[in-house]
Amino acid sequence: MRKDLLMNITSYTEMFLIRMRVIENNSSQIQLQIDQMKQLRAEYDAKEVKYHTFSKDPSKPIPGMTLQESVSLDALTKYLKHLEDKYAEIKQVMLKKYVPVQRKADLDEEMMVTLKRRDLAENLNKELQFRHQRLQIISNALTSWVKSDMSSSFQDFVEQIQKTKDLHGDQGIIEELLEDDPGKAKEAEILLSYIERFNELMLLGEYEKAACFAAHSPRRILQNIGTVNKFKAVGKIRGKPFPLLLFFEAIFSTSHACRRPIDAELTLEGIQCGLSEKRLDLVINWVTQERLTFSEEAGDVIYDYGEQDTYNKAKCLALAQMIYTECGLHKKALLCLCKQGQIHGAMEYIQQFKDFTSDDLMDLIKLCPHTELIQCLTREWNGKPPSLSFGLAILHLFSVDMKKVGIKLLQEISKGGKGIVEHLMINDPFCSLENWQEVANICLQNGFDRLSRDIMSILRSQAGVTEISQEDDTVNLMEHVFW
Secondary structure, three states: OHHHHHHHHHHHHHHHHHHHHHHHHHHHHHHHHHHHHHHHHHHHHHHOHHHOOOOOOOOOOOOOOOHHHHOOHHHHHHHHHHHHHHHHHHHHHHHHHOOOHHHHHHHHHHHHHHHHHHHHHHHHHHHHHHHHHHHHHHHHHHHHHHHOOOOOOHHHHHHHHHHHHHHOOOOOHHHHHHOOOHHHOOOHHHHHHHHHHHHHHHHOOOHHHHHHHHHOOHHHOOOOHHHHHHHHHHOOOOOOOOHHHHHHHHHHHOHHHOOOOEOHHHHHHHHHHHHHOOOHHHHHHHHHHOOEOOOHHHHHHHHHHHHHOHHHHHHHHHHHHHHHHHHOOHHHHHHHHHHOOOHHHHHHHHHHHOOOOHHHHHHHHHHOOOHHHHHHHOOOEOOEOOOOOHHHHHHHHHHOOOHHHHHHHHHHHHHOOHHHHHHHHHOOOOOEHHHHHHHHHHHHHOOOHHHHHHHHHHHHHOOOOOOOOOOOOOOEOOHHHHO
């Protein structure tokens, strides 16, 4: 019995080992196949798949095609041709509608190079015309001398021609032409032909070309009020850009390439034209980027435009401030700063230029009655004494019918208590005792009883101070400090 059991176990073991070897062989073959498939897939990805990337799952149906069409080679070829044509069309539209920002810089550089080449060509042209004119006159003079009896020298003959020319009003032409100086050559013919060409373009209605022609005219001969009047006479044309605006765009865009900036009169006309067409964007670019000549009138035009266009008021104030500062009009520049709400900037501006009198600052708070501004003006700033007397400012506000601003200022001061009031009075060397008494009366009349009592109390507490009479109006509250 045991022997049979042992034989069975042995047979089962052999069968198990045989099956294990079969399984291992099968596993090795399967693993080998997997490795081969991985290698083939890697080679396919390296060669083909990298050129055909998909943003969507390629196994999904193609949009716009049925399942039957998706497996048809002819339909797929036709659909691919349709997609390629559509891609080419979109790419062409993109090239026409959009231009890289770098392209503008490249065009500006090309324009600068072209302008330099133009200047060189103009100089060369002038020199060649000069030489031609000089040789022509010398040739004519030589021909006349040969035809004569040649009894005199050629130089004496030329001098004789010059004397004859002088009698007819053409003085010095022979001398000018015989000198080797092209700068003295007359350019009337060139300029005249340029003007004639400009007039032709205007008559033909080619206003954009005429504007560019005028902008690049030699010696800026067409950049004047006369040309502006010609464009003004054209007026507006339905469906087309305003010719006058085209002219100013052209001359301002080329101003940075010229030696001299656009003059003040044309600058003013251009700014007025741009604002009349509601092209504040152009005016901003002209003022900040181009070479113009600023004037008070130009700043006033932009300032007044900002008063009417409240949406763009801040931009207009900033532009006007830039122009006023450039022109040295510090009062108007300071007003623009205050109206922009840049109170700290305005205080720094006052400290920087130090040209502002008390009357100037009184006018400033009348035009820009901000409580914060008045408080900064009547207090110490960066360790420096107040720019304006607090007491005189209160009296001024109530005297020019700005009672609301004065009351608001008194409310702010009354919140600080007697210590703040005393500090203001002691550091105010410009307000007399009589003025402070008037301030106290104003406080009393407008319901600031405690503030009025504080002012009177401080006045009485000053050493050596007595009730002043009507005749004595020269007493100063700070007189005892300086003695």
